[in-house]
Amino acid sequence: MRKFFKQVIGSAMLLGVVFTACNRDQRTEGEKSNVKTVKGLYSFGPEMKSFTLCEDGREYWVADSVKNLELSYSKLNFEKPYEPVYVELEGYFAKSDTATVSDDFDSTLVVTKIIKISKEIPDGPCAQ
Structure with missing residues (x-):
């Protein structure tokens, strides 16, 4: 009886691990399908990493x-x-994860690729 109980617990744990791994892959695929090219202003310092979208001025962590x-x-x-x-x-x-991000930012831009970075800010909506 004890051996059967151990096998049931072991199977349940294995099933849990498999289920978690499958969900993680689905979430990663969903995030990849939402990848966009964005243009804006990036600022970096000891307490803040922010991105301001050129097209509407919204700010993101x-x-x-x-x-x-x-x-x-x-x-x-x-x-x-x-x-x-x-x-x-x-x-x-x-x-945004409220434990690590300031309350000023409700959304986070997760960068997957840098296309361009420049000190020169082009004329138009990004010019301050």
Whole structure:
């Protein structure tokens, strides 16, 4: 009887692991299908990583999944933090994790690819 009980518990745990793995793959596929190319201003500093969309001025927290955006920003050699740069990025929008993101941002832009980053902000809706 004890051996049977252990087999049932083991099977249930294995089924749980398989179910969790399948759900994670579906969520990742859903996020990939929502990938968009966006243009806007990116600012980076010790306490904030933000992106302002050129087309409507909405502001988002930034999560850098490729781990290159902060590095590319740093290579532009600003004397002080939070200087805006023009960026063209691929990514998707997700609900912000309130434990790690300021209350000012209800959505997060998860960056999957950097297309362009420049100190020169083009004329038009992105010019401040």
